Amino acid sequence: MPQQPTPLDPVQLTADLIRCPSVTPEEGGALALLEAHLGAAGFACTRVDRNGVPNLFARWGAKGAARSFGFNGHTDVVPVGNEAAWTHPPFSGALVDGELWGRGATDMKSGVAAFVAAAVDFVQETPPEGAIVIAITGDEEGPGKDGTLALLDWMRAEGEAMSVCLVGEPTCPEHLGDMMKIGRRGSVTFRITARGVQGHVAYPHRANNPLHALIDLLGRMTAEPLDQGTEHFDASSLQVTTVDCGNPANNVIPAEARATLNIRFNDLHSGASLTTWAQELIDAVAAETGIAFTLDADISGESFITPPGEFVALVARAVEAETGLVPELSTSGGTSDARFMKDHCPVLEFGLVGKTMHKVDERIETEQITRLKAIYARILREYFA
Structure with missing residues (x-):
């Protein structure tokens, strides 16, 4: 009987990413780490760097597949501020009392780790009929001119496409599952x-x-x-x-x-x-x-909205099934790279509770990261069912 691959631990992957000092626009080893994991799982990976900004495109399955589920996120982080004010060093990835500490723990190395882990496990355990695309930038916290925009320009030139896209930004104000973003101002x-x-x-x-x-x-x-x-x-x-x-x-x-x-x-x-x-x-x-x-x-x-419909309902069902909460369909908050993705395909955002993002002592409960991977995995199963 063939040996099943070991599931990819999203908590450990988040910790490894935090230890990559990827303050915009430095890559810090984060994209190289993800490329190694994705490549080992059979994803075709391409670095799409532009004007010194690091970006990664990865696809499992055939180019031009009729159904292609996309994930978008970023591995760059904001500066740490006063490093002496941190309880644990900002790039330590310290695990203390069920919390993972460090810059990017919430925004959004945890989200990236969760969807990468979900996608890697999914294609190895139940290869879908279709494609999974992962587009990760190193310039979301910066000017944004050569990040996701560069990936979309490259995709257009190469004939790559997503049918739908889920951005893994932190979206929940209080509890995992209480909000998803269907648009932005x-x-x-x-x-x-x-x-x-x-x-x-x-x-x-x-x-x-x-x-x-x-x-x-x-x-x-x-x-x-x-x-x-x-x-x-x-x-x-x-x-x-x-x-x-x-x-x-x-x-x-x-x-x-x-x-x-x-x-x-x-x-x-x-x-x-x-x-x-x-x-x-x-x-x-x-x-x-x-x-x-x-x-x-x-x-x-520009403002945009993905109207409630099949894609919105699918993600909301998966969130409720894994958390017991019916997510509020919101357009609140600032901007994200969803503002670029919406010109390519229908886009939604769902991720962790964002209470500590950009703060000194940024951290997240490890249980949230594990549950987020489960939500993303359920979304993939339902989408390709």
Whole structure:
């Protein structure tokens, strides 16, 4: 009787990944470790590095298969902050009292380890009719220009495809299974510069204060809510994050003032429509005050949603079967690489409880990692049933 392969332990794999110091954009050995495990299980692996950013594509099964289940995630992590403030070294992967400690324990080396372990075991124990694709980037926590986007560009050129994709980001606020993400809000950052005429504060008629005009503009932008929310999205949120003119003197009207604001927006808007809205307000204030404005808009992602349907129901069933919880279908939170994947195929996000992500003493209960692997394994079984 042929010997069954030993199941891949997602806790040990997470610990091994944590010990790879992969602060964006350093690879730190994380992708090499995953490539070794995936390659040994029969996945065809390709490094898709671009502009110094490390990425890994792995496929089990035939290219162009009619059914192809995709997983997406990242092995890069944010900086550790004050290393001396950590209870256990941030790249130790210390296992203490049922918790795994280290940078990336929650966001998201555990998620990557869970879906890699689930996929490796699945193809060895019950090879499916179809393909499993794993796309992992080293640039999710960074600019994001040469990470998942590079993988998608390469896939398009090579004829590779996913039918659906599950991103393993931490999605649960309190308990494993209480939330999955079926979409995300968009994000646009506006950097506004107002240029006036410098002068003495005692002679304002000889100057033109850009701060007054800028404050007027920001007041108009924040006077009314952008909307009241939609069926699947909360109300859009505009937040002014900084106002500055770099003026150390109290008797000088400055020549220039700057402000930065960010809008997290729902499906009533787009980055372009909000930029047009901002420019129209700017033009009105400029005409009234004589202040010259410039607007720089950085659209980091558009809002999107994967409507409830077969894929959403499949993932929700698997989560409930393994956790006993019916996951809330949410679009809350920040942005993720799902904003890129949604242009390729239907995409959902489900992962661990994210309470300690990006914090000093980031850690996760090992039981969650084991249960997450079981959820991903059930999803694969149902998808290919």
